[in-house]
Amino acid sequence: MSLTAPLTEGAVLATAIGPTVAMVVIGIVAVVAAVHLVVTQNVVHAAVSLMFVLTCVAGTFMLLGAEFLGWTQVLVYIGAIVVLFLFGVMLTRARLGEAELDAPVSQRWAAAGSALLVFGLLSGVFIKVFGNQDILVLSNGGRNAPGVLAEPTTSAELGNDIFGNWVLPFEAVSLVLLAALIGAIVLARRDDPEHVRSRVTRREIEVIDEELGGRS
Amino acid sequence: MKLNFFLVLSAFLFSVGIYGVLARRNAVMLLLSVELMLNGVNIALVAMGVMVGNITGQIFALFVIAVAAAEVGVGLGLILLVYRNKQAVNVDEVDLMKG
The missing domain is CATH 1.20.120.1200 (NADH-ubiquinone/plastoquinone oxidoreductase chain 6, subunit NuoJ)
Structure with a gap:
């Protein structure tokens, strides 16, 4: 590119x-x-x-x-x-x-209204501020000619910046991911063994009943 | 290429996400719409970063992706828990903490 x-x-x-x-x-x-x-x-x-x-x-x-x-x-x-x-x-x-x-129709209309409002505001501001600006003239500090794609960012550049300027946020994000991992496991695991046991027992009783019913 | 194309696309994705969050009742749909909004923001971050000629925008977008992954994990865990207790994923029925 x-x-x-x-x-x-x-x-x-x-x-x-x-x-x-x-x-x-x-x-x-x-x-x-x-x-x-x-x-x-x-x-x-x-x-x-x-x-x-x-x-x-x-x-x-x-x-x-x-x-x-x-x-x-x-x-x-x-x-x-x-x-x-x-x-x-x-x-x-x-x-x-x-x-x-x-949701009900009235709520959907309200939702559509707010979405339209947000879209109008945002795009209005963007168009007013940035007008017809060409993205490529200014990219890479103005090194590129107009109409030519911006030079791709190498992962080396990105890595240098992350592990230079942004180490602390990076570590914080890794902690967030760890917390989310543990949290998701804790939330999603079924931790009432009695419930499971009673269900299994009920199923077993059903099976036994069926077998007995079939024999008699 | 015009900068505004990317910015308007990002605003559109964000607004459609807002509509989805407000107009849906299924919790999984809500999370999907939130992802739409996050992606809209990411496009704006990267486009602005390219315009000013530094890569901070891309780094912010990377952080947003990481946090979004965490958010989906926890969010789906919560939805699963609600489903297990209420047999439904309708957000209108989850009003236990309503004052």
């Missing part, structure tokens, strides 16, 4: 068109998948559209030259979090195709 060598006019044009097309495609897919996520009545479909959105976000990161982040997104989000969600859907047996996924 990095094109720092001197370029001819045609090459500059080509590199400018390629990312733009990719950008538009990614944008359309992301928007459609995001809207489908919040209106679908099927939880599994919602998880799959989240996967589409996450893939598009990974693509956006790559377009912006954040390669490491893009692959992290693919590994952590698409690889782990979506699978976790599917497990959650499976274990809670969220009934598929039932209307109780959504």
